[in-house]
Amino acid sequence: MxxxxxxxxxxxxxxxxxxxxxxxxxxxxxxxxxxxxxxxxxxxxxxxxxxxxxxxxxxxxxxxxxxxxxxxxxxxxxxxxxxxxxxxxxxxxxxxxxxxxxxxxxxxxxxxxxPDDLYNRYHKLIFGEQTVIPCEANIGAVDGLTMYNWLTRVLVERLEKRSEAVITALNLNRGDWEETFYQFLAANFGFKTNAVPFELLAKSIPQLTLAKHKNNPLQIEALIFGQAGFLSGELNDEYPRRLKAEYEFLQKKYKLMPIENHLWKFMRLRPQNFPTIRLAQFSSLIVHSNHLFSKVLEIKDVKALRNLFSEIKVNEYWENHYRFDVESAPSAKNMGVASIDILLLNTLVLFLFSYGRHNQNQHYINRSLKLLEHLPNETNNIITDFVNLGVKINTAFESQALLELKNNYCNYKKCLQCGVGNKILKLG
Structure with missing residues (x-):
């Protein structure tokens, strides 16, 4: 053997x-x-x-x-x-x-x-010629209760690992949950492609500085676009010129240093996802949302959480622009449902879980898992593979857990540490 x-x-x-x-x-x-x-x-x-x-x-x-x-x-x-x-x-x-x-x-x-049959099942799992996962021939037949219990466990493992980054940032921010949430939310507004410059932007201008100008949307927009590096050089339209004038004053007042503008990526993005549009949306969110993390802790309804983002209105200038000084056909610039759900998944779920875990409050941990059950599943190659193997996936709760299962169990053939693998080995 x-x-x-x-x-x-x-x-x-x-x-x-x-x-x-x-x-x-x-x-x-x-x-x-x-x-x-x-x-x-x-x-x-x-x-x-x-x-x-x-x-x-x-x-x-x-x-x-x-x-x-x-x-x-x-x-x-x-x-x-x-x-x-x-x-x-x-x-x-x-x-x-x-x-x-x-x-x-x-x-x-x-x-x-x-028993020989136990060893043979094990050998087939670990050394068989699978194309997707070790138990691809059996996983579709595993009972729902076993799948749910194990997916719940690996989902919690995933959130526990991701929450470590939140707690590290929280410590750097001296226990300020609002500032930490603001930084992570900003990074996720970049939707992978522009996550890094969005994060650098948030760290370059503290939320408390922005809070001093919440009653003046133009100044908030000036601070955001200025720190993002979009207000340097010559600008022609009245709106960006006003932003630049406001920013030059505020930059001196707060001794601000903008990030490098070349960090922002436009290539291979739909215009609706251009960083300028995301920055306009982020500016509007800052204007209309006081103590945003505190609101997240209070709001339990998924629809109400979505409304925090769907109801934000960008400056009318962006109705027919995607870039400064370049006019385009008129179009709405509200955030789409899919984009909002990604923010809920990557930011709100993570922070509810992290807050509950850090404060040993199971209520918020349960709320984070419940929120995942009300969000649609992601669509990617890994999830498609599981669907083709007969695994039922309807919510982000399942898709997030299956991503963890694939990346940290299946890829390393850790079938003996997996509840699904254990079930298959026992039943044959």
């Missing part, structure tokens, strides 16, 4: 070996009362296990290896944390295990106790 040690961990954890007539390699009668808790940190593989050897019940740690000689190869001989192991579980006992103090460690050999 060909397998890594993880496979034996799985077999031991779920006791998927023949358990009748168990004996240690020294012929002592053995009964497994509890396999113990799987340990993912340093030290023995399973903790707080309970086994009966002969007439004595032992409680303690269990170490698992492919061969018993791996004990020495892995450096456990001189490691005191392994001195209280009550059972050594191996596939093949090729060398009796005796500790430095002379204690003989009871050993269970599994070489002839692992």
């Amino acid at each position: 060909l397998f890594p040690e993880d496979f034996l961990h799985y077999v031991w954890k779920f006791r998927l070996f023949e358990r009748t007539g168990l004996q240690t390699t020294y012929g002592e009668e053995l009964e497994v009362l509890s396999a113990g808790m799987h340990n993912s940190d340093s030290g023995p593989d399973f903790q707080t296990a309970r086994v009966r050897i002969g007439d004595t019940v032992w409680a303690g740690n269990v170490e698992v290896h492919v061969t018993s000689s791996d004990w020495q190869r892995h450096g456990h001989t001189t490691d005191d944390s392994y001195s209280n192991v009550i059972l050594h579980v191996v596939y093949k006992d090729d060398k009796p295990l005796v500790l430095a103090n002379g204690r003989r460690v009871p050993t269970l050999e599994l070489q002839n106790r692992i």
Whole structure:
């Protein structure tokens, strides 16, 4: 048989070996009362296990290896944390295990106790010729409850990892949730292509500075476009010239340094997504939304959350412009539903989760997951592959979880750590 040690961990954890007539390699009668808790940190593989050897019940740690000689190869001989192991579980006992103090460690050999069909299913998952994911032939038949429970877990894992960046930024902002939210929201207004310059823009002009001018939309627009580097050089139309005049005054007042204008990308973007239009929308959001993060914490209805963005109105200049001084056919410049949902997904969901996790408040964590259940699923190659395999996907809750599943489990063939893989291995 060909397998890594993880496979034996799985077999031991779920006791998927023949358990009748168990004996240690020294012929002592053995009964497994509890396999113990799987340990993912340093030290023995399973903790707080309970086994009966002969007439004595032992409680303690269990170490698992492919061969018993791996004990020495892995450096456990001189490691005191392994001195209280009550059972050594191996596939093949090729060398009796005796500790430095002379204690003989009871050993269970599994070489002839692992069912062939279990191994064959495992081998097919890990070493089969799949094109998308290891369990592509079986995942469509996995029951809904198993899928939901596992997708919930991997979705939380995804949000926990993403929330680390939020907490890091929060610490840099001295615990200011409003400022941190403002910075992340700005970055997400760039929709990947212009995420970096939008983030740099937000960091170049604090939200508190903008708040001082909320009653003057022209000054807000001047600060945003000026810091974005769009008000340098000669401008012809009256509107950008007014912006430039306002910005020159405010720049001196606050000693502002604009970001490099060349960072903004227009190529291969629909005009509706040009950074100038996104900046105009962002300016309007700043004008009409006081304490935006506080509002997000209060609003529970998805429609109301969408309205925070759908109701923003840009300056009338942009009705027939996509760039300064270049007139275009008239068109509405409101944010589309798809763009708004991306902002809800990448910013609001993340911050509700991060806020709840940071403050140990399950209410906001639950709200973040509920919001995902009310947002449509993303459409990309990974999601399309899962749909073609028979996986039902209707919401962002499922699509986000499946992205995590694919990128951090399927791609690394971590089927033994996956609830879906476990189900397939057990059922065949």
